[in-house]
Amino acid sequence: xxxxTTGPKFAGASRRTLLLALLIxxxxxxxxxxxxxxxxxxxxxxxTAGKALVxxxxxxxxxxxxxxxxxxxxxxPLLVYFGFTHCPDVCPxxxxxxxxxxxxxxxxxxxxxxxxxxxxxxRDTPEVLGKYVASFHKDIVALSGSPEDxxxxxxxxxxxxKKVPDPSSPNDYxxxxxxxxxxxxxxxxxxxxxxxxxxxxxxxDVLAKxxxxxxxxxxx
Ligand code: NI
Numbered sequence: 001x002x003x004x005t006t007g008p009k010f011a012g013a014s015r016r017t018l019l020l021a022l023l024i025x026x027x028x029x030x031x032x033x034x035x036x037x038x039x040x041x042x043x044x045x046x047x048t049a050g051k052a053l054v055x056x057x058x059x060x061x062x063x064x065x066x067x068x069x070x071x072x073x074x075x076x077p078l079l080v081y082f083g084f085t086h087c088p089d090v091c092p093x094x095x096x097x098x099x100x101x102x103x104x105x106x107x108x109x110x111x112x113x114x115x116x117x118x119x120x121x122x123r124d125t126p127e128v129l130g131k132y133v134a135s136f137h138k139d140i141v142a143l144s145g146s147p148e149d150x151x152x153x154x155x156x157x158x159x160x161x162k163k164v165p166d167p168s169s170p171n172d173y174x175x176x177x178x179x180x181x182x183x184x185x186x187x188x189x190x191x192x193x194x195x196x197x198x199x200x201x202x203x204x205d206v207l208a209k210x211x212x213x214x215x216x217x218x219x220x
Contacts, residue, residue: 090196
C-alpha cells in the first residue's frame with residue numbers, strides 16, 4: 001500500500017477508504033495463506049509440494065525366479081503391501097482384505113496389480129513366499145529378492161523393518177514392520193495408502209476408481 005503518499009489534502013472519507021482497502025488487502029493475504037497451507041496440512045506427511053516421497057525403482061524376484069522391476073507393472077494401478085510369511089496376524093489380515101477386494105473387483109482386477117513384498121528375504125525365498133501368497137489369492141504377486149533388493153525397496157517405500165528376537169524360540173526371530181498398503185498410479189507415482197485393517201469394500205471402491213481413472217490426482 002502507498003498510504004504515505006496520500007498527504008493531508010485527502011478527506012477523511014478517502015482515508016477511511018484507504019484504511020478499508022488496507023484491511024481488505026490484509027484479509028486477502030491471510031486468506032491466501034490459509035488456502036495455500038490448509039491442503040498440505042491435510043495431506044499425508046509423505047508428500048511435499050505434490051511430489052510424493054514413497055515409491056521408486058525396484059528389482060525383485062517372482063516365485064518363478066523371474067526378475068521384475070517397477071516397469072513390469074507400469075501403466076496400471078499397483079497396490080503394494082509389505083510383510084512376511086511368519087507374521088502371526090497383521091499380514092494375514094491385510095492379505096485377506098486384498099484378496100476380498102480383488103474378488104469384489106471381479107474382471108476389473110485384471111486392470112491392476114497387487115503385490116506382496118517380503119520384509120524377511122532370509123526365510124521368504126521366492127518359492128516359499130509364492131506358496132504363501134497363493135494361499136490367499138492366485139492374483140496377488142509375491143515378490144522376494146536378495147537382502148539388498150529388499151533393503152532398497154523397503155527404503156524406497158519408507159517401510160519400517162526391524163528384526164526382533166522371538167522370546168518363545170531363542171533361535172527364531174520376528175520382524176517388526178509397518179503395515180500400510182500403498183496405491184501407486186500407472187506412472188509409478190504414490191496416490192494414497194491404507195491401513196492393513198481397511199474395509200475390503202472400501203479398498204475395492206478406491207481401486208475401481210483408480211482403474212477407471214488412472215490419471216486422477218493423488219487422494220482422489
Ligand atoms: Ni506382518
